[in-house]
Amino acid sequence: MLELLGFADFQVDMSPEPEDGPIGWPGYGEAVRAAVARSGASESVRVGTARIGGVDAVVIAFEFKFLGGSLGRRTGDRIEYAFHRARELGVPVVSLVATGGSRMQQGMRALTQLQRVAREIALTRAAGIPQISVLLDPTTGGGWATLGAGADVVLAAPGAQVGFGGSRVRPADAPAEAYTAEAKLAWGQVDQIVAPSELPEALGRWLRLLSSPGAAAEPPAALGSADLPSSGWDAVQAARSASRPRAGAYLDAYFGWRAEIRGDRAGGVDEGVLCGFGWRGRAIAYAAQCGTATTPAGFRTAARLIRLADRLGIPVLTLIDTPGAANDAAAERDGAGPAIASLFEAVALAKVPITSLVIGEGGSGGALAFAAPGSTWITPDAYFSVTSPEAAAAILKLDPAQAPAIASQLRLRPQDLVELGVARAVVPRRP
Incomplete structure (x- = not known):
């Protein structure tokens, strides 16, 4: 997907972490090394720039193979940096979201990253910069409640699992269809469902539309009768x-x-x-x-x-x-x-x-x-x-x-x- 968008990574300094993370979770360091080997990524998100449909944008892309795309402290560092660069450059933000939520092995240090992300979304909104999210499978927990649902325009992949409650924590009798992109579209929480093959074109059209301020619109011409009513x-x-x-x-x-x-x-x-x-x-x-x-x-x-x-x-x-x-x-x-x-x-x-x-x-x-x-x-x-x-x-x-x-x-x-x-x-x- 990123290759289709001409993605180029930002070089973000990664601050060192203790072997077992900020709360000393046994085996966390080993899990991170396994995630790096499995995904080829150094964290659960990559951030960088892309030119999509002729419009430059900052892209935040989750890697679900890295610990389920979970948000940890260094994930927050990268997302914060991406939004900061978008405001500096004055370009839109596109988030490709695939996450199970906060990283359990970092406890509350992980959960508080949602506050950092929410602040960056708000600052970028106040700067008048468009934000588009693409919900991939799955998009649950805090990732849905910040980057996903917080965007100006929300697109979703067909059949993607979308919901605040992930599959392992929602009520046992909850209907699975309520946690889908299609349900969110029906309930007015998603704007459009886009097949992966059509995503680059759809993003290009949306970025062009949201990045083109202009003067007042002229009223359309009448399409019906030209005769004024007598009564x-x-x-x-x-x-x-x-x-x-x-x-x-x-x-x-x-x-x-x-x-x-x-x-x-x-x-x-x-x-x-x-x-x-x-x-x-x-x-x-x-x-x-x-x-x-x-x-x-x-x-x-x-x-x-x-x-x-x-x-x-x-x-x-x-x-x-x-x-x-x-x-x-x-x-x-x-x-x-x-x-x-x-x-x-x-x-x-x-x-x-x-x-x-x-x-x-x-x-x-x-x-x-x-x-x-x-x-x-x-x-x-x-x-x-x-x-x-x-x-x-x-x-x-x-x-x-x-x-x-x-x-x-x-x-x-x-x-x-x-x-x-x-x-x-x-x-x-x-x-």
């Missing part, structure tokens, strides 16, 4: 039409290629929210609603995307299309309010420019949370409203049959929103 109810019906173009079509037309991030890193995935980075002569981040009620996981994933793009200096495009935020019991349990608040905050604090386009239904606060104040456009077949006409009738205790008339009273048509100053303009249809 509010016409606007609502046009936005709800099954034939209207959805977010996927807009993203495909706007970008030459793109790569998605997945999930909120807290166990949730909203399939109705697409987030990632696309290439349009430069990198642009995107968060796009797909016409469904947005769940708490969707809001948290969008907030994660915006914060990451902001840290890396990459402009953001948001596409708004939702009847509103999910408001069922499950959404309340999963923190709908805090999740929406988190996205409002991410948008409000972002230093990078955010461009928003309403492409369908703009339903209430669930839509507004995706909108950039002062930088929102709208397509001719969309609307934006304080709530749906039907909900407005219910709230005001009016006959549901009054919904069409209420739609006009709400002034939710594209031209109304421009006149009200909510939208900057109605975007023209794509030639």
Whole structure:
């Protein structure tokens, strides 16, 4: 793998250790010598540089044959040095992780290396430097909880064992499938599963996307009808039409290629929210609603995307299309309010420019949370409203049959929103 990436080792001074390690574990020195002979490595990680997809990067590569890729004191030395060099050089960090966790024969001296690693991750994040992890088989314990899960983008090998609990310490009745890369993908903790043969290309694309700051994104052209609605109810019906173009079509037309991030890193995935980075002569981040009620996981994933793009200096495009935020019991349990608040905050604090386009239904606060104040456009077949006409009738205790008339009273048509100053303009249809 490292040879495919053009890897060149750093020369890191290795401080001497007592024969049986820092806590005098019987036979530790002999185990280390056997590990060196078996793996050909002098420690459980190698650190160095590589040029991947035209982008220079610092690489941290675990050697599982060396004591199960365990983290010991000298492992921490090497990882710390690698992150320090990445900040000096201003280049991304790629971690190829294969570890069983902390090195038992070093006791707490081994476990405290996780604090060192976590600090280096945080310092590098604060410096605005991208971090990508690749989860190999296995990635468990502290290696998963620091270098693995702590990266900006997390890739994983198919079928890799991934989990905080290793196979020998987890509950006996725990289902093995819960500790796989595929499960972590389904639960929004991994962004993409990549076959080993495809890894160099995938890393190159991600490094290019995450290392390309730029200016504000221009709003996409409209893909649907070019005709403005004559009434509010016409606007609502046009936005709800099954034939209207959805977010996927807009993203495909706007970008030459793109790569998605997945999930909120807290166990949730909203399939109705697409987030990632696309290439349009430069990198642009995107968060796009797909016409469904947005769940708490969707809001948290969008907030994660915006914060990451902001840290890396990459402009953001948001596409708004939702009847509103999910408001069922499950959404309340999963923190709908805090999740929406988190996205409002991410948008409000972002230093990078955010461009928003309403492409369908703009339903209430669930839509507004995706909108950039002062930088929102709208397509001719969309609307934006304080709530749906039907909900407005219910709230005001009016006959549901009054919904069409209420739609006009709400002034939710594209031209109304421009006149009200909510939208900057109605975007023209794509030639």
